[in-house]
Amino acid sequence: MISSAGVLAATIKPGEHITRHLFGLTLNVDTLYTSALAGAAVCVLGWMVARKATDGVPTKMQLVFETVTSQVRAYVQQSVGHDVPPWLVPLGFALFFFILFCNWLGWIPSGHSPEYLPPPTADTNLTFALTAVVVCGYVYLGVKRKGRRYVTDWFTAKPAIRRPILILEQIVNPLSLSLRLFGNIFAGGIMLAVIALLPSYLLPVEAAFNFGWKLFDSGLIAPIQAFIFSFLTILYFGFAVEEEH
């Protein structure tokens, strides 16, 4: 038992990245180029769809983009309400598609350890970065709307039991937002690594498992996580501008 666990630990090496050191800083090169790749894919695809789009009968891709846009708009309208900043809908839209494309990179195996094309969302650097942008956004909007009350409201909320929860939320919300995405995608990669560790006489089963898991991971978990991230982002913006009653 112990020896097999040791083998597992030795072979899987979770969270290992291809790194480069620059001016004393450590950069996860794989995360950088995979996220650049996913971002470029989103931008190019979005640009092509926008260029070819018509207000007549839309193509399927245009329909997908339009559906996401109108959904984001609806959620933003619902949670933030009046006077929505013009960058909020693009933020939700960009988060959804960027995270989705990042998550999908797990499909392409390289056979190398660590993988050449891991989903960059399986790196906390990216999820923390996304969350940082989101937090900056909603703090900015909250302060703009409420001024000093954005902070003082946490201490004057009624009933008093809500006060520690509100303060705790300021840490927990961003942390859970980034770690949820990271954990889900990271676990998907680990799952693939675990499947790859199956003994060789289970090869056909292994291939089926591998394919089945990838289907589940990319078809279900990837879009759900992308949706949750952008949906919660919009929700947090709603909390930030919410007035106490």
Next chain:
Amino acid sequence: MQPAAAAAEKTNNFLIPNATFIVEVLVFLVILWFLSKKVLPRLNALLEARQETIRQQFEDAKTAKEEAEKNKKEYQEALAETRKEISRLREEAQSEGAQILEEYRQRAQREFDERMAALEERLLIERQQVMLTLRNEIGELAFTLSEKIVRDSLREDERQRKLVDDFIAGVGATVRVEAEASS
């Protein structure tokens, strides 16, 4: 420096972000900028255009429906009008028919009466003619008879009586034959 880096490598915790974090923030900001400038304005414009189109179509459909309902009502009114007209015409035709029938009956009756009258007149004339003829013949016969009587004047009364009877019977037969011939 080298051992410190090695130590950092050893205790590398993948939950702790490194410099990649800063680059990723920039990467995402670039993506956000591109999408919000190059992709979303077009999509938003399209969405609004589509909504406008849909609204327009709904309006058109509503107008068309109203139009259709109006037409249907008009058609039904026209239909009712026509039905009324038809029944009116039928009644008219029936009464006209009855009138024509009555006219024909009256005319037939009149014709019949006229013919009957003409017939009766002719009958009367013929009878008078027959009577005239008869009277002439009777005169002649009477003359013949008186001749015979004169010739046989001296014969038995019995015979004379018989003669007279025969004569009278002969007259009756002649009259009857005449009458039959005239009718």
